[in-house]
Amino acid sequence: MAVYIHHRYDWTNFQWNEQEFIHLLSEVRHCANES
16 A cells, blocks of 8 residues: 555655545545445
């Protein structure tokens, strides 16, 4: 998962992407809860 995020996001823009990052984490948690 960390590798996927590392490739998808430019870490120099981490603050800019923070909301999308949180959204991605919440989707992952939701999928984990479904299974």
